[in-house]
Amino acid sequence: MVVFYYLRDVIVWSWQLLWALLGPFLLTAFLMQWFSNLLRSGFMKLFGLPAFVFILAPGVMIHELGHALFCFPFGHRIVEMKLFSPQADGTLGWVNHAYNPNSFRALIGNFFIGTGPVWLGLAALYSITRWLLPVENFDMQGLPLYEASTGFLKEVVLSKDAFGWRWFLWVYLAFAIGANITLSAPDIDGACFGFGVIVTCLLVVCLVSGWYHSWPSQAAQAIHQFTDSFFPMVLTVLAIIGVASFCFWCCASLLVTLKRRA
Numbered sequence: 001m002v003v004f005y006y007l008r009d010v011i012v013w014s015w016q017l018l019w020a021l022l023g024p025f026l027l028t029a030f031l032m033q034w035f036s037n038l039l040r041s042g043f044m045k046l047f048g049l050p051a052f053v054f055i056l057a058p059g060v061m062i063h064e065l066g067h068a069l070f071c072f073p074f075g076h077r078i079v080e081m082k083l084f085s086p087q088a089d090g091t092l093g094w095v096n097h098a099y100n101p102n103s104f105r106a107l108i109g110n111f112f113i114g115t116g117p118v119w120l121g122l123a124a125l126y127s128i129t130r131w132l133l134p135v136e137n138f139d140m141q142g143l144p145l146y147e148a149s150t151g152f153l154k155e156v157v158l159s160k161d162a163f164g165w166r167w168f169l170w171v172y173l174a175f176a177i178g179a180n181i182t183l184s185a186p187d188i189d190g191a192c193f194g195f196g197v198i199v200t201c202l203l204v205v206c207l208v209s210g211w212y213h214s215w216p217s218q219a220a221q222a223i224h225q226f227t228d229s230f231f232p233m234v235l236t237v238l239a240i241i242g243v244a245s246f247c248f249w250c251c252a253s254l255l256v257t258l259k260r261r262a
Contacts, residue, residue: 007207013216014202020223024231028238029118032181035238039179039245042252053086058173059180060084060092062124066116067095067187074109075099108201111194114187121181125174125237132170152236178241 043052053060061083071078080096097113099106112119133156156162183191206216 009214010203010206013206013214013220014199016220017202017206017216017223018199020220020227024227025118025122026115028122028234029115029181029183031242032178032238033183035242035245036179036182038249039175042245042249045252045256050086053092056176056179057084059121059176059178062120062177063117063180063182064093064095066118066120067097067113068116069120070109070112070116071095071097074112075103075106076109076113104197107197108194111191111198114189114191114194115183117183117187118181121177122234124177125181125234128170128173128177129233129237132166132173152233153240156236156240174237175241175244178238179245181238 040049040052043049043055064081064083068078068081070076076097076099078095078097080094082093082095084093086092095113099109101107209215
């Protein structure tokens, strides 16, 4: 029975670590996938696909850089890279890379390379927000998520410097970057294998050393404390993008319907 309970704890510890390390970020990516589809649909209805592509070009470049950035630490060789090159099939850019399939480090790298646009995209959103917005309190550690997020939102919208040129530049860049915090089918395929390797590694590590002061739970708590200092801001920015994308899609759909009836 002792072995059974220990194996149960190993699974719980592994899940705690996995969620702390990856969960909120990947959940954000899936939400942005939906928002991006709404934004793309609205733009295409009003202005056509080329307008959507070129207006959001900076986000496409950051998306591809996210793939390329993680090639280096995990031993992948970049064969070809196009940061922005729209193609007839809808491809906007690409990073082709090669690696040694016998390399354990390279196998784990498949996950981070595939999900690279999420990590770099969120980092870019955080950076431009700190650079462009006059928000006094970015560090909201210790506050409940709802309170921290609403407090940040009020500072963004009700600030005396809102609707200045820096604010509008932030809006544009936030939309361009946020709309490209998405994972295509090839991205997901490349990440799935690496994800399996990561899960296996966590299980093995927790199995071997989890007994030592239950360190996985303590590590997961420390990671949550770190992300709590900036994640309310990121979620608030993405919520603004999401609501605006939905409103834009509704307006575009309404205008297209009225044109057809006219």
